[in-house]
Each structure stands twice: as structure tokens, then as C-alpha cells.
Amino acid sequence: MSYKNSANGAEYQPDEIMIVAAARALEKARTVFVGVGLPNIACNLARHTVAPDLELIYESGIYGANPARLPLSIGDPTLVTGALSVIPMADLFGLYLQGGLVEVALVGGAQIDRFGNLNTSVIGSYTHPDIRLPGSGGACEIAINAQRIFIIMHLKKRAFVEKLDFLTSPGHLHGSDTRRKSGMMGAGPELIITDKALFNFENEEREMQLTSLQPGVTLEQVYAEIGWNVKLAGTITEAPAPASHELRLVRALRAGKLPA
Amino acid sequence: MVDKCLSLREAIAEYVHDGMSVAIEGFTAFICFAAGHEIIRQRRRDLTLIRMTPDLIYDQMVAAGTARKLVFSYLGNPGVGPLHCLRRAIENGVPTPLEIEEYSHYGMVGRYIAGATHLPFFPLQSYFGSDMPVVNEQIKFIESPYGNGSVALVPPLTPDVAIIHAQRADRKGNTQLWGLLGVQKEVAFAAKKVIVVVEELVEEAVIRSDPNRTLIPGLIVNAVVQVPYGAYPSYVQGYYDRDNVFYLAWDALSRDEKRTQAWLEEWVYNVKDHAEYLRKLGSETLERIRPGSAAAPAIEYGAYE
Numbered sequence: 001m002s003y004k005n006s007a008n009g010a011e012y013q014p015d016e017i018m019i020v021a022a023a024r025a026l027e028k029a030r031t032v033f034v035g036v037g038l039p040n041i042a043c044n045l046a047r048h049t050v051a052p053d054l055e056l057i058y059e060s061g062i063y064g065a066n067p068a069r070l071p072l073s074i075g076d077p078t079l080v081t082g083a084l085s086v087i088p089m090a091d092l093f094g095l096y097l098q099g100g101l102v103e104v105a106l107v108g109g110a111q112i113d114r115f116g117n118l119n120t121s122v123i124g125s126y127t128h129p130d131i132r133l134p135g136s137g138g139a140c141e142i143a144i145n146a147q148r149i150f151i152i153m154h155l156k157k158r159a160f161v162e163k164l165d166f167l168t169s170p171g172h173l174h175g176s177d178t179r180r181k182s183g184m185m186g187a188g189p190e191l192i193i194t195d196k197a198l199f200n201f202e203n204e205e206r207e208m209q210l211t212s213l214q215p216g217v218t219l220e221q222v223y224a225e226i227g228w229n230v231k232l233a234g235t236i237t238e239a240p241a242p243a244s245h246e247l248r249l250v251r252a253l254r255a256g257k258l259p260a
Numbered sequence: 261m262v263d264k265c266l267s268l269r270e271a272i273a274e275y276v277h278d279g280m281s282v283a284i285e286g287f288t289a290f291i292c293f294a295a296g297h298e299i300i301r302q303r304r305r306d307l308t309l310i311r312m313t314p315d316l317i318y319d320q321m322v323a324a325g326t327a328r329k330l331v332f333s334y335l336g337n338p339g340v341g342p343l344h345c346l347r348r349a350i351e352n353g354v355p356t357p358l359e360i361e362e363y364s365h366y367g368m369v370g371r372y373i374a375g376a377t378h379l380p381f382f383p384l385q386s387y388f389g390s391d392m393p394v395v396n397e398q399i400k401f402i403e404s405p406y407g408n409g410s411v412a413l414v415p416p417l418t419p420d421v422a423i424i425h426a427q428r429a430d431r432k433g434n435t436q437l438w439g440l441l442g443v444q445k446e447v448a449f450a451a452k453k454v455i456v457v458v459e460e461l462v463e464e465a466v467i468r469s470d471p472n473r474t475l476i477p478g479l480i481v482n483a484v485v486q487v488p489y490g491a492y493p494s495y496v497q498g499y500y501d502r503d504n505v506f507y508l509a510w511d512a513l514s515r516d517e518k519r520t521q522a523w524l525e526e527w528v529y530n531v532k533d534h535a536e537y538l539r540k541l542g543s544e545t546l547e548r549i550r551p552g553s554a555a556a557p558a559i560e561y562g563a564y565e
Contacts, residue, residue: 036339059365060287060440072504073339075288077497080439081554088441089287089312090373093366098385117389121362126395132350134342136364137313137334141386170389182388183409 010244014154014195017214019045019250020242021193022106022152026051031103033057033142034065036074038152039106041253044070048249057102059138061087070256093138097145100185105146107139108153111164114207114228116151116171116189118143119164126166136168143169144184155194160226172206179206197222198239199230207231212239263431264484268457268533271483272298275421275453281308281331283419283451284317287442288338289497292425292457293317294490294534300324301528310419312368312443313338315494316510319345322358323520324528329359331417333368340507344514354517362396363414369443371417375450381413388412422451424476425491427499428460429467433481436473439497448476455483457490459499470561487534489546501549 015038022042026032027050034043034056044067047054056065060075064084071079080086087096096102109118110133120139124130143149149171153159171189172179179188188206192199198212209231210222215238223230242250266274276282276299284292296317299307308329309318316337321327323345330346337343349358363371370382381400393399393412400413424444426437435456437444448454456476461484467474493503513519531537538546 061442062440071339072502073288075338075440077289077439077495077501077551080497086439086441088445089365089443090369090446093369093384097366121391126391129351132335132342132347134334134336135332135362136390136392137336138365140364140390140392141366141384144388145385167389167391173389179389184388185385 010242010247012242012247016247016250017242018042018152018154018193018195020246021198021239022046022150023246024050025150025191025193026054026104029054029104031055031057031101033059033097033102033105033146034074035106035108037108039108040071040074041250042106042152044253045246045249049246055084057092057096059089059092059142061089061092063087063096070253093141097138097141100145100147102142102146104148104150105142106150106152107143107169108151109159109168111159111161112151112153112192113161113164113171114230115173115175116149116192116201116208117164117167117173118151118169118171119166121166121168123165139169143171143188144186146186148187149189151189151192153192153194155196155222155225157225157227162227172201175205175207196225200233202233203231209233210236212237214239215241261431264433264478264481265431265461266483266485268294268298268485268487269302271455271485272302275455275482276302276304278304279306280420281310282421282423283310283447284423285311285442285444285447286425286491286494287313287440288315288502289440289495290425290437290442290444290491291315291317291494292423292490293492293494294487295423295455295457296321297528297534297537299326300524310417312365314343314346316343316507319343319510319514320524320528322346322349323355323514324524325355327358329361331361331363333363333365337507337511340511344511345520348517361398362392363399364392367399367414368417369446371414372443372446372450374414374416375418376446379416381415383411383413386412417450419447419451421453421455422447423455423457424448425457425496426475427458427496428462429456429458429481429484430462430464430478431484432464432478433476433484434464434467434474434478435476435481436467436470437475438473441475445475448480453482454480455485456481457485457487459486459488459490459496461486489538490534492538492541492549495549498551500546501551503545503549505548
């Protein structure tokens with residue numbers, strides 16, 4: 001499925017609207033912890049658009065990356081060359097992350113529940129999994145210690161589930177003040193960016209609520225992809241479509257060409 | 261002078277034995293495939309393989325039947341997808357069942373630090389509300405004795421052998437590494453024996469000319485092995501890039517157990533050593549992964565006489 005911007009006629013893919021929305025959300029951010037896949041592209045896009053002073057932090061031990069090509073992974077050598085600092089992982093997780101210096105972290109998962117808790121470990125039982133997923137990596141401590149968490153995922157019924165098969169990285173736990181009471185430093189999930197809609201957690205229960213629909217998407221299409229009766233914000237807006245200069249940059253980034 | 265130089269075959273024969281715990285570290289970079297392949301060739305069994313990110317090397321070593329157990333924090337082919345051999349082992353017990361012990365990245369880092377510094381545990385702000393401590397009882401929580409909250413704990417980790425790849429070392433094992441630092445220093449200090457594998461052997465004077473670049477002192481190194489391109493198909497900063505063509509090819513071929521075993525036969529068992537592996541790869545491959553130049557200017561240490 002692809003979308004069309006009624007204003008400028010530009011066509012775009014679900015991935016592209018997620019990348020653009022994530023990049024826009026990074027406006028004014030100073031530091032971002034960059035994950036693999038879509039977050040990688042979104043953070044690099046933000047640096048070239050709304051957040052030129054954004055410093056990219058990679059869990060491989062990089063502060064202030066300035067990649068000359070789109071990194072193949074979070075451990076790509078292009079992240080080292082030209083970075084502000086290369087640091088041991090002990091310092092990355094200890095001094096930077098646990099030190100409270102990571103403002104935003106962009107994360108994703110195979111499953112998410114209504115409180116923004118994430119599963120990246122297994123589908124099925126832990127001891128006899130149907131699908132063994134990668135596991136935490138740094139995600140568990142990132143979800144706990146980054147000041148703000150943005151989640152980026154495709155809206156799919158198999159991913160937005162009533163109950164996780166495994167809780168790898170905590171969001172708002174059981175909702176309300178359960179996260180704060182558990183002693184976690186960061187504020188937890190603030191925003192969920194999907195290909196069909198955007199959600200936040202701005203209610204007393206700290207439960208995910210729909211705030212905007214991506215252009216051309218209906219409420220029914222959103223309901224169909226969520227495994228529970230999702231909360232709605234007071235007003236539902238339509239998210240702005242990607243602009244043509246954003247789409248040009250996304251495509252250049254994905255083709256491995258970084259603008260100078 | 262102490263000369264710790266050995267061939268890779270000698271170093272593995274002397275220091276890696278059946279049933280041991282082995283950590284070949286290096287986060288995406290500096291992954292010593294040459295050592296992993298030599299362990300496969302020498303048909304070691306029942307190893308406990310330790311690595312934050314098992315990567316292709318442990319996928320291959322598990323497919324070859326070397327391991328009984330895996331200790332890790334992220335199970336993926338970085339930037340590509342899953343590790344199919346490890347998934348087969350964990351999901352279906354193919355070729356043999358594999359016990360797993362799983363942490364987060366910082367948990368693994370902390371385990372090495374506790375191991376290296378003789379601490380009974382390492383405290384960290386992680387695992388709150390996660391199911392990880394439910395399935396791994398080695399992860400615990402305690403109330404701070406200072407009355408300022410609770411904290412997660414992980415136990416020390418002291419591998420029998422650590423294998424570290426780096427740019428250069430002298431014959432005593434003083435090792436210089438630049439690029440992603442990962443946990444190489446921590447695992448080297450935590451391990452009971454350390455094998456260092458390098459692209460270049462240099463004189464001690466070269467090491468002494470730039471002491472800030474020395475990550476691992478010869479003091480804790482048992483063997484030094486020179487293997488150019490020893491981290492191929494992963495990379496060594498400034499020397500060669502990751503061969504992503506191979507990482508993608510492995511994703512395709514490792515989906516099939518028979519093709520995996522055929523690959524091990526052709527590229528590991530049937531080659532004598534890493535030099536022969538490189539000759540079989542051909543010079544075009546090595547040419548393809550050669551980076552351009554981005555040299556740091558020399559810095560001034562000053563002479564104080």
C-alpha cells in the first residue's frame with residue numbers, strides 16, 4: 001500500500017511516513033540514542049532537517065557521529081570516522097546513558113502493549129519459543145534511563161497485543177504511577193509513531209491513546225490493527241503529510257547517499 | 261625478551277580446551293573469525309561461548325557443534341536479520357540443543373567489570389519490570405544499604421579464555437586498538453587467559469611512541485598471533501570494511517542446515533588456515549573492502565628529560 005499527498009501529489013510508502021514523522025518529533029532535541037533500522041534513517045534525516053545540532057549516540061560506543069554513508073549497522077566504521085568521541089561501552093552505558101545524558105531514544109519491538117512495554121525477546125514461551133528474537137541488546141536499560149522514549153513500529157495486529165509474550169523493555173509497566181514507583185529514571189514512552197497513526201500517553205492511566213491519523217487513514221483501519229479497545233484523545237487530528245524535500249532526503253539516505 | 265608469538269593453530273591448541281568458557285569479543289568490529297574457524301577445525305566441544313552479540317562467528321561455531329551453552333545480550337546478524345543457526349539450535353535443538361543465559365548489553369558489560377575487578381556483583385539501573393530476571397535468576401535486585409532506592413545486580417564473569425582482535429601489538433602483547441572499543445579491555449582483564457590476534461606485529465618502540473592508544477597491556481596477555489584480515493568478514497578500523505556481501509550471503513545460505521554444513525566443510529574444514537581462506541576468497545574481495553584514507557595528524561607527547 002502506498003499513500004498520496006493530496007496537497008502536492010507526492011506518493012510515499014508507509015516506511016517513509018514513519019521516518020519523516022520520527023525525524024520531525026526530534027525537533028530541538030540535543031541528543032538521541034539511535035537504534036537499528038528505521039530509527040537510524042529518521043535520526044540522520046532529523047540532522048539534515050529540523051535538528052541540525054542533534055548529536056547521534058550509538059550503543060556501539062559513539063557520541064556525535066557524522067556518518068559519510070548510511071550506516072549498515074549500529075557498529076559501522078563510518079560512525080567512528082569523524083565522530084566527536086569514541087567511548088568504551090562501559091562509559092556509554094554508565095556515564096552517558098545512566099548519567100542521564102540521553103535525551104531521546106528511538107526504539108521498536110516485535111510486540112507492544114497498551115502501556116508501551118516492549119517485547120524483543122521471544123514469540124511463544126521463553127523456554128520453547130516459536131520464534132527466538134534478538135533479545136534486549138541495550139534496549140532494556142535505554143527504556144529505563146533515557147529521558148524520553150519514542151517508539152517507532154508498523155501498526156499490525158500481531159504487534160499491538162493485549163498481552164506480551166515476554167516483557168523485555170519496560171514502558172509504563174501497569175500504567176498510572178507504576179513506572180515512577182519502580183524507581184526508573186527516565187519518563188518512559190511519550191510517543192508512538194506508526195504508518196497509520198500517532199499515539200501518546202498523556203492521560204492519568206499512562207495508556208497509549210490515538211492522537212492523529214496519517215493522511216488518508218480511517219479510524220476503522222487503526223482499530224483493525226490493535227488487539228484491544230484503544231483510547232482516543234479528545235481531538236483526533238490528521239498528521240501532516242511528508243513534504244517533497246523530506247521524501248527526497250529519505251530516499252537519498254536509503255540509497256546510501258548522505259547529503260553534504 | 262619474552263616472546264609470546266605463536267601461530268593461531270598453536271595458540272588455540274594450547275589455550276582452548278573442551279568444556280572451557282571462551283569469549284571472542286568485539287562489538288560488530290574486530291571479530292576474530294580466524295580464531296573461531298581454528299576452534300572449529302580443531303573440533304573443540306562443549307564450549308560455553310560468551311559474546312554480547314554472537315554475530316556470524318558464533319552462528320558458525322554453534323552450527324559446527326562446538327558449543328554447549330551461549331551467554332549473550334543480542335542475538336542478531338547486525339543490520340541484516342536473525343542468526344538462523346542459533347535460532348535452529350534454540351528453537352529446535354539442531355544440530356544439538358543449546359543452553360542460553362541472557363542479559364542486556366549493560367548487564368554483560370557489568371559482568372566483565374565485576375569479573376576483572378574481583379567485585380561480588382555489578383550494580384546497574386536496569387531490568388526493572390522486565391521479564392529477564394524472571395527467566396535468568398542470576399539477575400537480582402537489592403535495596404541500597406544507603407537507603408536510596410533499589411538496584412539490579414549481575415554476577416561477575418571470568419571467561420577461561422578471551423580472544424581479542426586489534427590493529428597491532430608488540431611481541432610481548434602490548435596491544436593498541438582504535439575504533440569501536442566495545443568491551444575488549446574489560447573482557448581481557450576479566451579472563452583467565454588472553455589471546456591477542458593482530459593485523460600487524462610492531463616493535464615495542466612503536467607502542468611506546470603512542471601510549472594513549474594501548475588498550476591491553478602485555479602483562480595480561482598469554483599469546484600474540486599475527487593474522488592479517490583475521491577479523492574478515494567483520495572489519496578492522498582503517499584496515500578493511502565489513503564485507504556486507506558476505507553478511508547478506510550468510511543470511512541466505514544459513515537458513516538451510518545442509519547448505520550451512522556444506523559451507524563449513526568448504527570454507528573451514530577444507531582450508532588449512534586463514535591465509536588459505538583469504539587466497540580462496542581472492543584479491544577482488546579484499547580490494548572491495550579497502551577503505552579510503554582518513555588519517556589523524558600525529559600528536560605531541562613532549563620529551564621531558
